[in-house]
Amino acid sequence: MNNALFLTLARFVLLVLTQVLIFNSLNFLGAINPMVYVIFFYWYPLKANRGLFMMVSFFLGLLIDIFSDTLALNAIASLTLAYARPVILRFCFGVNYEFQNFSFKNTTKVQRFTFLALLVLTHHLIFFSLEILSFGHILLILRKVFATGLVTLVLCVLFSSLFSPKSE
């Protein structure tokens, strides 16, 4: 139990640092800065207290906002993601995920990929809509969501397979 807490805390700190020090200054192909910290929502324990999860996500987003001077955009996006995660989980894994012995181990690769892709899509849609905040620029928003989302997704898939716990 303590181990899981420590793991989450370490992920929190490391993801914030990786995000702001490496990926925020990546500027891949001009202006693509993938937001890899979304993988936090993929890694966070499934059977956790929902209120606490939302608080943690809010502070994760807020911390990244403070570093990147985009006040409260990341916070809203991550908060909403935390709130909507059960819905996305149910969509991807069916009612199975509510059972006590559910874990990612007995799901298919496609299911996990869909889960991750939906997390990234939701997060980026909210983030870029709020950042640009104009329906006149809907094409710009969609282009940014698509381009950045794709890179984020590729990196998240890499991260999830690189750092997947062996025992689980």
Next chain:
Amino acid sequence: MQRIINFILRYRNAFLYGFLVLVSLVMTINSHSYHQSRFFNSSKWISGNVYGWSAHLSSYFGLRQENRKLVEENQRLRLALLNAPGDSIPALDPSLIQFQVTSARLIKNSIASPRNYLTTDKGEKQGVRQDMGVVTTGGILGLVENVAKNYATVQSVLNTKSNINAKIKNSQHFGSLIWNARDYTTVQLIDIPRLVSLVVGDTIVTGGMSSIFPENIPIGTIKKYELNPSRTFYNIEVALFNDMGNIRNVYLIGNRDLEEIRTLEERTSDE
């Protein structure tokens, strides 16, 4: 009462969500409508220090290139100094200097967002004040927006809130320099009247109408231009001299008379 409490308890997550969204929306709207947030920004203690360490480490990688840039600038300045007629160089009497220059290093850069902010490693202790102009060896970069003890944040020209007075070199027609958030190598100059004759490649410099920047600081060159929909003013695309993604050393320019000009302008607009 019991039922109300039960209701709140049952939907406590939704309430929590609503509350936190409200908090963050207020922060967002605050930072959109006025200046960037004064209490949470990257010049503050934790973020400033983390960026400071990181810049300290990574600064070694670009030393050669940075040195070359600075030497080239020195060469240019020496050339101008040596070839200037003797009596045009005023004695450096500190009471006569209008613009103060402080050097600083950029510890955080950003070009990908519609509202880009940069962070420098000098702050209040080193004499940095709000609304100082920020330039590099290449040209204009932005202006200081928030100041902490040892760090300051800079609103980049690549910011949709940025609005800087600029003109075409060797003429007195001035307009406003803005950014449409599309391309980080170009900014837009608007409100140049139709009667001005323009040539692609003309240099754009800062105008003297702003109390922040001295006149004639280079900005960029005209890339293309067209009349605006009402056919009275030009919309000019300006290619920036600065490579915005690759900047280390900057200069902060402070106008000694800023306070006086501001007070005077405020009093005039009040009347």
